[in-house]
Structure formats: C-alpha cells, structure tokens
Amino acid sequence: MQLYLVTDENACLGRDLFWVVEEAVKGGVTMVQLREKSLGTRAFIDRAKKMKDILLPYNVPLIINDRVDIALASDADGVHVGQSDMPYEMLKDLLPPEKIIGLSAETKEDVLEAENWDLTYLAVSPLFSTPSKTDTLRPWGMDGLKWVKANSKHPLVVIGGLNETNTAEAISNGAEGIAIISAICSAISPFEAARYLKFLINKIEKI
C-alpha cells in the first residue's frame, strides 16, 4: 500500500519544497511525484536530480509528472501521465522497461482502454473534487471507485480530496495507493500528517 505524495510548491505555504518532502517521507510517504507546471526544463531537471538525491537514502521512488524527457535526464524511477499527455505507446518506447508508468483515468472509457496496457498503476482521478486541481472531469466518488475496481486489472491509486477522513474508505473500496497534495503539503506538520495517514493505512491493512 502506497502513501503517495504529489508535490505542489504553491501548497507548501512558503516552506521549502525539499524540506516538506523529506519531512513527509520521514513520516511514512512511500512514493513521491514531482509535479511542476511552470518550471523551465533546466530548472525542472535540476530539481528532479536534487529530489532524487534526497529520496535515495529512504529508498523512496521518484516519479516525474508529465515529462518523460525530465524523467530520463534525471534517472527518475518513472513517469505519471494523464489523458492529454504523451500517449502510452510512445512512453513505452522511450522508457526503459523497469521504469514505473502511472496513468490517470478520468472516464470509464479511459479505464477500459488501459486494460490493453502494461501500467504500474492506474489513478482514479479525481476521486473527489479538489481546489488543488480544477481542470478535471466529474469526480468518480466511492461508487465510481468500486466500478473501476471491478473493471480494471491494474493496481489503483486514488487522488483528489484524500485526507484522514476518507483514506480508510478508499482502501476498503479497492485503492492500493493514496495520492495526496494538500493534506500533506499544506499541513502544519507534513511529518505528523504523513505519520497519521500511514497509521490509518497500516490499521486498515491489518483488518
């Protein structure tokens, strides 16, 4: 079960992004996605390399949002793409076979199409509506998650509005990864927020 931190510098309340990420990892985050929407290519590569150096001692994989070139240049562990990013077939050709590939599914059609592909995970996106990303289609909701679980062969990550109040229910309905921006990045203590979410995940895993 993954506690998956997706970064957003704006959500970090003016605190250093690397500090926020390392605190979250110390608290129990098991995977990190570097999500940069306005950084130039060179600055993105530099940031990815620094992030990788920070994550390496914790054995936490680094995923790059959207950009396969940045993932290759920084030797990150994988890429997350959405429905308007690089198509799966091209990604598969460009990435070494051991790299992680995550894909967002926004519709039932996306879920069924992804059955043809060899993904590391499929993201149910967004599970709930969220101010952290507003250019989304209709949220799946818990009933939508149940449908995806019944119709997909892939491990499922949920994203959008996840926090300590709904993590357990998402796991009971089939999520194998909980992806989060604000409930960790904007927490007073990213360490404590991650620790509590990890505690909830461990608790439900034991049931």
Ligand SMILES: Cc1ncc(COP(=O)(O)OP(=O)(O)O)c(N)n1
């Ligand atoms: C884990 C995870 N799930 C979904 C998304 C959203 O990806 P996408 O639809 O490509 O939107 P952007 O993040 O690129 O704005 C994600 N990043 N991570």
Ligand SMILES: Cc1ncsc1CCOP(=O)(O)O
């Ligand atoms: C990147 C992304 N993709 C779908 S929802 C979302 C934002 C999730 O942010 P939060 O955890 O703050 O709701």
Ligand SMILES: [Mg+2]
């Ligand atoms: Mg994208």
